[in-house]
Amino acid sequence: MIVGLFNDWVVVVLMMIGLYIVIAHGNLVKKLIGLSIFQTSVFIFYISMAKVDGGTAPILADGVTQYSNPLPHVLILTAIVVGIATTALGLSLVVRIKEAYSSIEEENIQKQDNKALKQSAMEQQA
Amino acid sequence: MTAHLPILQVIIPLMAAPICLILKRAKLVWLFSLIVSVLAFSVSVLLLQQVMTSGVISYELGGWQAPWGIEYRIDKLNAFVLLIITSISTLVLIAAQASIEKEIPKDKHTLFYVLFLLSLTGMLGIVATGDAFNVFVFLEISSLSAYALIALGKNRRALWASYQYLIMGTIGATFILIGIGLMYQMTGTLNMQDLSQRLPEVAATRTVFVAFAFVTVGLCLKLALFPLHLWLPNAYAFAPSIVTAFFAATATKVAIYLLIRFTFSVFGLSFSFTTIPLQTVFMALGLIGIFVASSTAIYQNNIKHVFAYSSISQIGYMIIGFSLSSVTGLTSTLLHLFNHALMKSAIFLALAAIMFRVGNVQLDNFRGLGRQMPLTMAAIVVGGLSLIGVPLTVGFVSKWYLLTALLEQGWWPIAALVLLASILAVVYVWRIVEVAYFKEPLPDRAPVKEAPLIFLVPIWILVIANVYFGIDTRFSVQVAESAAQSLFGVSL
Numbered sequence: 001m002i003v004g005l006f007n008d009w010v011v012v013v014l015m016m017i018g019l020y021i022v023i024a025h026g027n028l029v030k031k032l033i034g035l036s037i038f039q040t041s042v043f044i045f046y047i048s049m050a051k052v053d054g055g056t057a058p059i060l061a062d063g064v065t066q067y068s069n070p071l072p073h074v075l076i077l078t079a080i081v082v083g084i085a086t087t088a089l090g091l092s093l094v095v096r097i098k099e100a101y102s103s104i105e106e107e108n109i110q111k112q113d114n115k116a117l118k119q120s121a122m123e124q125q126a
Numbered sequence: 127m128t129a130h131l132p133i134l135q136v137i138i139p140l141m142a143a144p145i146c147l148i149l150k151r152a153k154l155v156w157l158f159s160l161i162v163s164v165l166a167f168s169v170s171v172l173l174l175q176q177v178m179t180s181g182v183i184s185y186e187l188g189g190w191q192a193p194w195g196i197e198y199r200i201d202k203l204n205a206f207v208l209l210i211i212t213s214i215s216t217l218v219l220i221a222a223q224a225s226i227e228k229e230i231p232k233d234k235h236t237l238f239y240v241l242f243l244l245s246l247t248g249m250l251g252i253v254a255t256g257d258a259f260n261v262f263v264f265l266e267i268s269s270l271s272a273y274a275l276i277a278l279g280k281n282r283r284a285l286w287a288s289y290q291y292l293i294m295g296t297i298g299a300t301f302i303l304i305g306i307g308l309m310y311q312m313t314g315t316l317n318m319q320d321l322s323q324r325l326p327e328v329a330a331t332r333t334v335f336v337a338f339a340f341v342t343v344g345l346c347l348k349l350a351l352f353p354l355h356l357w358l359p360n361a362y363a364f365a366p367s368i369v370t371a372f373f374a375a376t377a378t379k380v381a382i383y384l385l386i387r388f389t390f391s392v393f394g395l396s397f398s399f400t401t402i403p404l405q406t407v408f409m410a411l412g413l414i415g416i417f418v419a420s421s422t423a424i425y426q427n428n429i430k431h432v433f434a435y436s437s438i439s440q441i442g443y444m445i446i447g448f449s450l451s452s453v454t455g456l457t458s459t460l461l462h463l464f465n466h467a468l469m470k471s472a473i474f475l476a477l478a479a480i481m482f483r484v485g486n487v488q489l490d491n492f493r494g495l496g497r498q499m500p501l502t503m504a505a506i507v508v509g510g511l512s513l514i515g516v517p518l519t520v521g522f523v524s525k526w527y528l529l530t531a532l533l534e535q536g537w538w539p540i541a542a543l544v545l546l547a548s549i550l551a552v553v554y555v556w557r558i559v560e561v562a563y564f565k566e567p568l569p570d571r572a573p574v575k576e577a578p579l580i581f582l583v584p585i586w587i588l589v590i591a592n593v594y595f596g597i598d599t600r601f602s603v604q605v606a607e608s609a610a611q612s613l614f615g616v617s618l
Contacts, residue, residue, distance in 0.1 A: 082266045100282035
């Protein structure tokens with residue numbers, strides 16, 4: 001059970017680690033790291049799904065009759081590109097957040113926003 | 127030429143996006159994007175015409191046959207949604223140049239249009255395609271450009287909102303990806319038509335249940351169903367006004383379309399609603415969403431926040447109609463898809479005009495605007511009346527259908543609650559009207575002029591559409607009804 005589904009266990013564990021980091025950590029870069037781990041677990045899931053027992057790479061050759069399914073690999077190439085784009089965009093956002101707030105801690109940013117909100121509310125009352 | 131319409135719908139804005147970079151001059155790029163959007167609009171009109179007269183169009187990409195190659199499949203449902211997206215994008219783009227002049231730094235104007243067109247491409251692709259993995263790819267194209275567009279907002283909170291949206295959106299999209307993977311694992315196909323035929327054989331397995339759960343939750347994140355709506359208010363409030371007008375009218379609609387597509391066409395009616403208690407879950411969440419979001423809207427001082435929360439509550443109405451799983455219920459959802467796009471784009475464009483003249487959309491700054499910008503404020507009032515659901519506006523039509531659908535199945539307590547929720551809408555719209563019409567203008571502010579024509583024309587086209595489709599419902603009801611019927615025809 002555990003050995004046979006080894007890949008699936010890895011996928012589930014990585015997925016949970018990733019999601020946990022995204023939820024639990026306040027540091028914006030760490031959140032993105034968690035997101036990447038989360039996405040990577042899905043890549044592994046697709047790739048291990050395509051493996052056919054005893055199959056080789058899907059290249060036509062003499063004496064080989066069983067091939068692994070190449071389609072999920074191709075799909076996941078696309079998903080990897082999407083993942084990289086997401087991480088790059090996320091990191092560039094973090095850079096700009098750092099410039100604007102001079103902090104990359106969620107709590108700190110939230111505090112600054114709340115303070116600004118309160119100030120503008122007080123100005124309005126005045 | 128007409129045979130290639132389905133792919134032209136997606137490829138025209140996709141190809142146009144890099145061309146914008148070559149054109150460089152902001153005014154030129156604006157005209158070019160506007161022309162591209164008009165082209166996309168005409169393609170979607172032709173598509174809808176073709177679908178209404180001769181039925182489903184299937185287009186095989188690169189000539190590869192359907193279950194193996196990628197298929198674009200246009201039926202009444204997605205032709206209708208394509209029309210909504212392209213018409214709104216065209217109207218919004220008219221006002222874009224003037225609006226971004228004040229809200230986005232000069233050197234980023236060209237990039238704004240590139241992102242806008244890519245986002246449009248993504249949405250059109252999601253709707254046009256008949257391939258489950260293709261959906262994911264287009265979803266990410268539209269979302270990635272959406273994050274960047276939101277981050278263009280002037281206020282630094284736009285960055286933070288965009289980051290939060292990026293995290294939530296990526297989790298949602300990855301959930302959908304997992305769901306699609308599980309479906310592929312069970313059936314060995316990605317084509318939606320093929321999936322719908324093969325899934326019933328394996329419907330009793332846990333894998334398919336999990337796949338359904340992942341896809342549904344992922345989509346609910348994207349469509350901002352309560353309690354997964356937290357990314358939406360700030361993203362809408364701090365994005366550049368034009369972006370808000372475009373997204374409020376289209377982005378969540380596309381996700382709702384996908385939800386309908388997956389539950390009705392791919393998984394099938396009997397699986398989605400009989401095997402799984404989707405009805406109870408969605409009806410409850412939709413109803414709570416309406417009340418929570420509407421009452422939050424009442425306490426907001428940033429008017430963009432007010433209408434962002436109102437969008438979340440309107441999504442609740444759509445979800446309730448959807449959860450009834452009847453033809454009338456689905457008709458009301460599709461109608462509301464169309465009608466809500468009309469009202470929200472009118473309102474947010476009017477807010478863009480106020481942003482242009484006044485510089486911000488805090489409630490206090492609305493003082494005296496009723497006299498200083500009469501046409502713009504009148505547009506907000508008509509849009510607001512439509513949100514409430516006053517007769518002779520589109521809002522009334524879709525609420526009427528929703529109530530009929532609810533009463534048809536004897537859900538009269540829910541119907542009563544839906545009516546009650548409309549009163550909350552009265553409250554948040556009235557707050558704005560009161561300040562704008564009955565309070566003296568701020569003493570230390572120079573009088574504001576009416577918005578320029580370039581804003582007023584698209585705003586009033588939308589306002590007139592709001593009233594026109596509220597009186598002459600033939601077009602919208604006929605298309606929505608036949609789309610709903612065809613969905614039930616397929617799965618029953």
